[in-house]
Amino acid sequence: MRKITYRDALREALREEMKRDPTVFLLGEDIGKYWGGAFKVTEGLAEEFGEERVRDTPISENAIIGTAVGAAITGTCPVAEIMFGDLTALAMDQIANQAAKIRYMFGAQAKCPMVIRTPFGAGVNIASHHSQSLEAWFMHTPGLHVAVPSTPYDAKGLLKTAIRGNNPTVFCEHKLLYPIEGEVPEQEYTIPFGKADTKREGEDVTIVATLYMVHKALNAAKQLEKENAINAEIIDPRTLTPLDTQAIIKSVKKTxxxxxxxEDCKTAGVSAEIAAIAAEHAVDYLDAPIKRVAEPDTPIPFSPPLEQYVIPNEKTIIKALKEVLQTW
Amino acid sequence: MTTSLTKEKLIEMFGKMIEIRFFEEKVFELYAQNLVPGTIHLYLGEEAVAVGVCTALNKDDYITSTHRGHGHCIAKGADLNRTMAEILGKKTGYCKGKGGSMHIADFNIGMMGATAVVGAGLPIAVGAALSAKLRNTSQIVACFFGEGASNQGTFHESINMAATWCLPVIFVCENNLYAMGTRQSRVMAIENISDRAAAYGIPGVTVDGNDVIAVYKASQKAAGQARKGEGPTLIECKTYRLKGHSRVDPAKYRPKQEVEEWLKKDPIKRLKQHLIETKTLTEQEIQQIEKQAQTKIEEAVKFAMESPTPNPEEALEDIYA
Known part of the structure; x- marks a missing residue:
């Protein structure tokens, strides 16, 4: 099968959906022909579809999302890009109070089919305002769907599903994933929301990981198998809302x-929710306490050694794995 | 008041204003009887704004509304029964009891809903206008907000965006002089919100918001420009709340003399006088219209009171489409 990058997979999804549905349009800061998006995801699309449908906006995050909401509830399907995930804070009223609630508070009169694409994640030394992982904010907001693709295949299939859906989706990308290559079929496919993917099968321990951490977990699992003959299973939820709790529970019951x-903060984070689900539904099957490897509740610092210290890596993952495996 | 309005249109406008007035008086009465859960923000005194603007719109045009939104709903053509039922938290309400007084919507008449976050409706209006443009319709959007909202970032972001993209929006600032208890002069160094239009390169006008004909004329002009692709207009309507901000707020922060001055400018009183002076309607005909409106309101109350409350477990429905 051909291999393409995560970035190209996203662009393919946008292009195909724009061709399929004339009401799909893109808006965001510098996504058009002069820049092609800060991470080049939308490069070439303005040339192909015109500036009406690939719309450069002023630097007005709250209005970008509000505009998307207004467009979504009146018969179009906007895909808004917020250049960095941290900047969703500027649009939080429109995301959390308007997009998320508009269907519910108006008694299902409206649907709000829109996508907010935004990159999270640290690792490129751009400090506290461009590096955080805030998926939990959106997971904590009823009315939103939250997608967290970790591979080019998942990125394309999930983005197409998000665009075709009838609900607002916060589509969380990770800046270190954009250049990663993976197999993506040429033929049409979509990936349903709420269906986890087993990125690695194993019997000894379950690792639930998201976004870039899936890749670090895969590295750690390989190393552990080689050095300790221990087989870790890796579950990638792919969407946090809806969350495939059954896949997580099933794997935990097995291992x-x-x-x-x-990569998000540990306190009240994505990992906290997943731990709670395992505790609620599979505590009798657990042979060891649940371990969370997450960001230690700090803003993301700038200097490379500081930044590396707070982001989970293969070493911290292996350490956690060994700890749960020692508790027989 | 001078007018080129047809007699029918004037009478229709008067009818709508009366409906809003009686509806709101009834809501206040029901509130006092403890029949309305939560809070209420009445549109009493501001009727000319909603009616003047909405009369200049087509049925498929859009509006966005605010926490003080009952008047916008009625002016755009919402059903009184379902509006009242929503305010009382009933299953038959527009939002099945999930929205209440501050969140009434009727998507069938382009009423995109009331948002209770001050200023949040502005970008949504811009989005609806962009959608109309992308879908090649001739729909336009009227966006209601108060002078308090004009200090929100969304005011700047949205008007700038609509102006840059030449979108069909009428930004209607209902300047009732007070944001809750905060008088405009305490939070703004300008007197006219419409002055701000210059910053975006769009027309800005201030009209007497208690003169329905003036509001209508300004709206009609703005609507025409919007429909022709000439972009947005900011219309500031100077008006005044007959009552306090919410519930039983006695509005002690407003000087007595000021209140008395504004009471003299009651939009309904003025329109009535105009209708009689121009021999558009007789006293008797006016009374007839008032009686009809009262009957409709009584029916709405009856409908709402007799409607069932939602089943509690319905709280878990309608989160996702």
Missing amino acids: GRLIIVT
Whole structure:
């Protein structure tokens, strides 16, 4: 099968959906022909579809999302890009109070089919305002769907599903994933929301990981198998809302051990929710306490050694794995 | 008041204003009887704004509304029964009891809903206008907000965006002089919100918001420009709340003399006088219209009171489409 990058997979999804449905349009800062998006995801699309449908906006995040809401509830399907995930804070009223609630508070009169694409994640030394992982904010907001693709295949299939859906989706990308290559079929496919993917099968311990942490977990699992003959299973939820709780519970029941690896803050984070689900539904199957490998509740610092210290890595994942495996 | 309006249109406008007035008086009465859960923000005194603007719109045009939104709903053509039922938290209400007084919507008449976050409706209006443009319709959007909202970032972001993209929006600032208890002069160094239009390169006008004909004329002009692709207009309507901000707020922060001055400018009183002076309607005909409106309101109350409350477990429905 051909291999393409995560970035190209996203662009393919946008292009195909724009061709399929004339009401799909893109808006965001510098996404058009002069820049092609800060991470070049939308490069070439303005040339192909015109500036009406690939719309450069002023630097007005709240109005970008509000405009998307107004367009979504009146018969179009906007895909808004917020240049960095941290900047969703500027649009939080429109995301959390308007997009998320507009269907519910108006008694299902409206639907709000829109996508907010935004990159999260640290690792490129751009400090506290461009590096955080805030998926939990949106997971904590009823009315939103939250997608967290970790591979080019998932990115394309999930983005197409998000665009075709009838609800607002916060589509969380990760800036270190954009250049990563993976197999993506040429033929049409979509990936349903709420269906986790087993990125690696194993029997000894379950790792639930998201976004870039899936790749670090895969590296850690390989190393552990090689050095300790221990087989870790890696579950990638792919969407946090809806969350495939059954896949997580099933794996935990099989392995009896669970570690969760996410890049967001540990407290009240994605990992906390997944740990709670395992505790609620599979506590009798657990042979060891659940371990969370997550960001230690700090803003993201700038200097490379500081930044590396707070982001989970293969070493911290292996350490956690060994800890849960020692508790027989 | 001078007018080129047809007699029918004037009478229709008067009818709508009366409906809003009686509806709001009834809501206040029901509130006092403890029949309305939560809070209420009445449109009493501001009727000319909603009616003047909405009369200049087509049925398929859009409006966005605010926490003080009952008048916008009625002016755009909402059903009184379902509006009242929503305010009382009933299953038969527009939002099945999930929205209440501050969140009434009727998407069938382009009423995109009331948002209770001050200023949040502005970008949504811009989005609806952009959608109309992308879908090649001739729909336009009227966006209601108060002078308090004009200090929100969304005011700047949205008007700038609509102006840059030449979108069909009428930004209607209902300047009732007070944001809750905060008088405009305490939070703004300008007197006219419409002055701000210059910053976006769009027309800005201030009209007497208690003169329905003036509001209508300004709206009609703005609507015509919007429909022709000439972009947005900011219309500031100077008006005044007959009552306090919400519930039983006695509005002690407003000087007595000021209140008395504004009471003299009651939009309904003025329109009535105009209708009689121009021999558009007789006293008797006016009374007839008032009686009809009262009957409709009584029916709405009856409908709402007799409607069932939602089943509690319906709280778990309608989150996702």
